[in-house]
Amino acid sequence: MKEAEIRPQELFNRYLEVVRQDIKMFFADKSQFVDVECPACGCNCQEFAFEKLGFQYKICKECGSLYLSPRPTSKVIDHYYQEGKAVKFWSSNFYRETSDARRKKIYRPRAELVADILRSYSKTNNEVFTDVGAGFGIFLEEVSKQDVFQSVIGVEPAPNMADICRSKGFQVVEKPIEAVLTEDVQANLVTSFEVLEHVFSPCDFLKAINKIIVENGLILFTTLTISGFDLQVLWEHSKSIYPPHHINLISFEGMHRLVERSGYEVIQITTPGKIDLDIVVNAVREDPAIKVPRFVRHLIEKTDTKAQKAFQIFLQENNLSSHIRCIARKK
Numbered sequence: 001m002k003e004a005e006i007r008p009q010e011l012f013n014r015y016l017e018v019v020r021q022d023i024k025m026f027f028a029d030k031s032q033f034v035d036v037e038c039p040a041c042g043c044n045c046q047e048f049a050f051e052k053l054g055f056q057y058k059i060c061k062e063c064g065s066l067y068l069s070p071r072p073t074s075k076v077i078d079h080y081y082q083e084g085k086a087v088k089f090w091s092s093n094f095y096r097e098t099s100d101a102r103r104k105k106i107y108r109p110r111a112e113l114v115a116d117i118l119r120s121y122s123k124t125n126n127e128v129f130t131d132v133g134a135g136f137g138i139f140l141e142e143v144s145k146q147d148v149f150q151s152v153i154g155v156e157p158a159p160n161m162a163d164i165c166r167s168k169g170f171q172v173v174e175k176p177i178e179a180v181l182t183e184d185v186q187a188n189l190v191t192s193f194e195v196l197e198h199v200f201s202p203c204d205f206l207k208a209i210n211k212i213i214v215e216n217g218l219i220l221f222t223t224l225t226i227s228g229f230d231l232q233v234l235w236e237h238s239k240s241i242y243p244p245h246h247i248n249l250i251s252f253e254g255m256h257r258l259v260e261r262s263g264y265e266v267i268q269i270t271t272p273g274k275i276d277l278d279i280v281v282n283a284v285r286e287d288p289a290i291k292v293p294r295f296v297r298h299l300i301e302k303t304d305t306k307a308q309k310a311f312q313i314f315l316q317e318n319n320l321s322s323h324i325r326c327i328a329r330k331k
């Protein structure tokens, strides 16, 4: 998989430009910002990391997570996700243009993973599957095709997306996860992909999911981790560290702490990312002024593709990619 297939550079840059316009519109009033503790381990020992687009990122001295603080309150964030132009751009242009590639390269393998997880770890009946942040319902479709659940349900707060999921025949709980009740859904396995980095409180988010999981049920989620290669190398130049969207970049160590204090037992935390090196290659090609370590420059300019592929596999196998995946069981 290449970055260009799921995140074409020109389209992504247009999207980031819309984000910059949104920031002036929605986040000018800094009195609506609050200081927060480390979203992973809860420690209040932070130091300044860098400023980006007027927002401050801090690093946790305890677990190494990178996070936005002060950050907009959840009310401001929710309002932005309902009204922001960038959010609409993402769902109408960005997502649509990359949806075929995403289905094939991302959603189908994930649905196969869900079936594998059930075979390996499920102690309950495989009755109900729920995807939190169901979007266009592509993942719901792929999980249905696996034919391992009796019902497949989406949780999706955005009315237009919830409608799309319903038009594909899925039951949808049209609420933010924090508002979903145990009467709405009780799932044997819940998934949430690329949501955790956006939310005001990752711990509250995971606890809210915990409430709708049956006893011994499972959660599978993915997000970005600051411990990974492309984020470490590019740091403040990384397009993945982008306020106000990506505000929690939990470290590998911090992820264990976060999952445990949110009411789960960790089964497996890994970083199966495939595009770290490709992201660095593209970033440096686009902006040659970005300073990367001498070895990294050698790796991306002078090394053959066979070595580069082997290096990416090395990152995957040693939990050094920026794409992190967690499988856990409700305690």
Ligand SMILES: [Zn+2]
Residues within 6 Å of the ligand: 038, 039, 040, 041, 042, 043, 060, 061, 062, 063, 064, 065, 254
């Ligand atoms: Zn921490």
